[in-house]
Amino acid sequence: MKKILITGGAGYIGSHAVKLFLEKGYEVVVFDNLSRGFREPLNILKKSGKLDFVRGDLRNRSAVEKVFQKHKIDGVLHFAALCLVNESMENPGMYFENNVCGSLNLLEAMKKYGVEKIIFSSTCATYGETKYLPVDEKHPQIPVNPYGESKLLVEKMLPWYEAFGINHVILRYFNICGAATSGIIGDSKKPSQLLMQNAVRGAMGIEPFAFTCAKVKTSDGTPIRDYIxxxxxxxxxxxxxxxLEKGGKSNVFNLGNGKGYSVKEIVSEVEKAFGVKMQKKQSEARKGEYAKIYADPQKAMRTLKWKPKKSLAQSVESLRKWYEKFPQGY
Ligand SMILES: NC(=O)c1ccc[n+]([C@@H]2O[C@H](COP(=O)([O-])OP(=O)(O)OC[C@H]3O[C@@H](n4cnc5c(N)ncnc54)[C@H](O)[C@@H]3O)[C@@H](O)[C@H]2O)c1
Structure with a gap:
């Protein structure tokens, strides 16, 4: 069976990819420095297939090369990154060094060891201010923070490696929510940066949830985002x-639902699921806060024959199960 390297596989999204690829019978090698990730999901997932964990940092080229020396890797899912917008504004250098130099080391090691497929986790933050909606892949990319810029720089590096046979798929995610349906793994950030996670924790009484969000020009006055x-x-x-396995050429896809939900709608969904009412407070719009952003995911649906299946209610339910098992995270 094919062997996949998953960088950042100890993190929130990466660990869910580890779970899926193991379930599909792939051998998985996780490379993660555990700066933001956890050993526990990997210990839990070890039972479901052939999983190796290498604790290492992408900024260390020889550590990255060692993985390719030791394992015959067929392809890479590249999740490892720092991904907090505010932190990136305070410390842009850390973001460029980690996200850009780390990705460069990975690409150079792939080139050296003849690994020809990479799927890169990018973000809607590469688009910056929305010029039109829904946002398709041709939308101008003018990031408004170093995090988005660091991801855009990697997007720009990738096509230059096609000359060495390395094909890529860039996936630009919108807002992520939920956990594994069974609740065995989930988002362990404390507090999470993600609205639905925090609202569920509030509804379950794990942590107070302060519904404070910017007042913007939408029908209910709260920002509209695309949740997947x-x-x-x-x-x-x-x-x-x-x-890519079937010979598809390098490509880029938005991953979203194609539907916007307001912050208020997400909180109401959580309130409905738990039968609670949460405190709501609104403040003035922060500078640079957009009223609305949502994806046009048609290209991914058409080309990858993929379609999001889980409803908001199912995402909330998965979070309930996850936080019942791990109220304080791993
Ligand atoms: N969570 C979101 O809402 C969101 C939205 C858009 C894009 N993304 C992208 O998805 C990817 C995964 O995000 P996540 O939410 O799972 O984040 P996460 O912080 O939970 O996971 C990232 C993982 O990468 C590891 N890592 C970071 N720098 C590393 C380095 N130099 N060497 C080795 N490992 C390193 C961390 O320890 C962590 O386990 C990121 O690339 C992020 O930019 C996330």
Whole structure:
């Protein structure tokens, strides 16, 4: 069976990809420095297939090369990155060094060891201010923070490696929510940066949830975003992998639902599921806060034959199960 290297596989999204690829019978090698990820999901997932874990840092080229020396890797899912917008504004250098130099080391090692497929986790933050909606892949990319810029720089590096036979799929995610349906793994960030996670924790009484968000020009006055469940998201990675396996050429896809939900709608969904009412407070719009962003995911649906399946209610339910098992994270 094919062997896949998953960088950042100890993190939130990466660990869900590890789970799916193991379930599909792939051998998986996780490379992660555990700066933001956890050993526990890998210990849990070890039972479901052939999984190796290498603790290492992408900024260390020889550590990256060692993985390719030791394992005959068929392809790479590249999730490892720092991904906090505010942190990137305070420390841009750390973001460029980690996300850009780390990815460069990975690409150079792939080139050296003849590994020809990479799926790269990018973000809607590469688009910056929306010029039109829904956002398709041709939308101008003018990031407004170093995090988005660091991802765009990697997007720009990838095509230059096609000359060495390395084909890529760039997946630009919108907002992620949910956990594994069974709740065995999930998002362990404390507090999470993600709205639905925090709202569920609030509804379960694990942590107070302060519904404070910017007042913007939408029908209910709260920002509209595109939410995609983490299991649907990793299914798209499998579809992208199969696309490359079948000889598909380098490509880029948005991954979203194609539907915007307001912050208020997400919180109401959580309130409905738990039968609670949460405190709501709104503040003035922060500078640079967009009122609305949502994806046009048609290209991914058409080309990868992929479609998000989980409803908001199912994502909330998966989070309930995850936080019942791990109220404080791993
Ligand atoms: N979570 C989201 O809402 C979201 C949205 C769009 C894009 N993304 C992208 O998806 C990917 C995964 O995000 P996530 O939410 O799972 O984040 P996460 O922080 O949970 O996972 C990232 C993992 O990468 C590891 N890592 C970071 N730098 C590393 C390095 N130099 N060497 C080795 N390992 C390193 C961390 O330890 C962590 O386990 C990221 O590339 C992120 O930019 C996430």
């Amino acid at each position: 469940d983490v299991e649907d998201l990793v299914e798209a990675h499998l579809a992208a992998w199969e696309y």
